[in-house]
Amino acid sequence: MSSQNIIQSLQPILGPDRLSELDYAATGCHLRGEAQPDQMPALAAAMLEQKFYLESPTALDLMESFEVVYHFASFYELCRLVVHVPVAVGVDVPTISQVYPAADWYEREVWEFFGITFSGHPNLKNLILPEDADYHPLLKDFVASS
């Protein structure tokens, strides 16, 4: 029921064939979307309108490019949406912190650990790493000493 609502409200933003249903028992998510970086603020606003909360934004280092991954879930019904946003190296992603204040910290975390810049973020500085850290530890070519 809810999946259909989300498909309806997100299709005008993402365009056709960008949303697919997932096997919940195997993945823990009901829907998967693929978005361009500049579609994220509109997508976030649409999700907030459906009373979804921002569950877990993070990123993946795919060696030659990045993917920013957002999970959305709802307090009112069982439905989880995962949105993958492919990001080329050096490309900025618009912030969604003006829609979801929770994204403020999450985006700072992704920025310091992966070096992905969120344009329009009001306060993009280190959150967990030391103030002067200029390295990005979750990049695959960052070698951890043991």
Add this chain to the structure above:
Amino acid sequence: MILEKGVEEKTFYLNLGPQHPSTHGVLRIVLEMDGEYIVNSDPVIGYGHRAHEKMGELKTYQQFLPNMGRVDYLHALAYNQCYCMAVEKLLDLKVPERAEYIRVITCVLNRISSHLLWFGAYLMDLGAFTPFLYCFDDREHLLDLLDGLTGSRLTYCFFRFGGVPVDIDADFVAGCRAFVSRLRSRWDDYNNLVTKNVIFINRTRDVGIITRDQCIKYGITGPILRGSGIPYDIRKSEPYSAYPEFDFEIPIGSTGDIYDRYIVRLAEMEQSCRIIEQACNKLPDGPIMAEKVPKRIKPPVGEVYQAVETARGEFGMYIVSQGDVKPYRIKLRTPSFANMSLFPEMAQDNLVADLVANLGSIDVVIPEIDR
């Protein structure tokens, strides 16, 4: 004379922590003050960062298991369970029923111990010393129980992929029943000492109110969310393990103030007792490990998201597998991280005297924020 010229209105900065007994860990908060009122606050986190997510990429699936007891050390078994369930999903492993029951019993016991510690430590924050002693007395019995089964008192690493390594015996079940009846006999003491205490009520009623709208925008989960009146508990709304087989309620508050959060946590301990009782009564026989658990854990390519309800809210794990013996990426979504990000809004325009009451009511575990 300065006063005759007119005092210039100025704010000043106050530094709380990183070494402060009321921050319950290494947390620093920079406060911009206007007299007794907080104008702005900026939590400075990361002092306890141990790079769990990076470690996840460098270790094999089994090697990462002990890390899970060290993210949120107060409800370690829920974290154990989340990781095991996520990997079991990737491997398509079915856990035997008895193992699920053992997981639920130990997890819920651990939940009570976390709430008891919060109860004692929070009242100590507010200046009451006696409840702390009561809670730690009760908690000690619980820790002895779990110690006998798992071998540790705090940073448990008890669950395995496919089940649990040690079966529980009649002594453990009897110990659980004894603990439940002991704890129930204490509710009157707790209520007389704290719940009906006029000083406590005056310090917490209508203080630190969190609205439902804020909960959605900040992704607030756990007793804070339920205190604000949204009946969201992952054990009910996204049922996992053996929880659907038990009858328990989700306590909720109405105004979303600190007192509501207190009532919710107290009521949750009673609900936890109900779950333990039912689980002990219905405990099925059978194996405690799945058959054919591979010695070498090497899940197929794929990704999974698993959420569980911990004492502080939703803990989620996002694991990406590229078919290797090590995960490609592990993301830990911890409840206190989201809950703490709301703190500046909670504290704004409030008295500094209420700051500790506000902060303690979130029930933060700092290593869980820092990971």
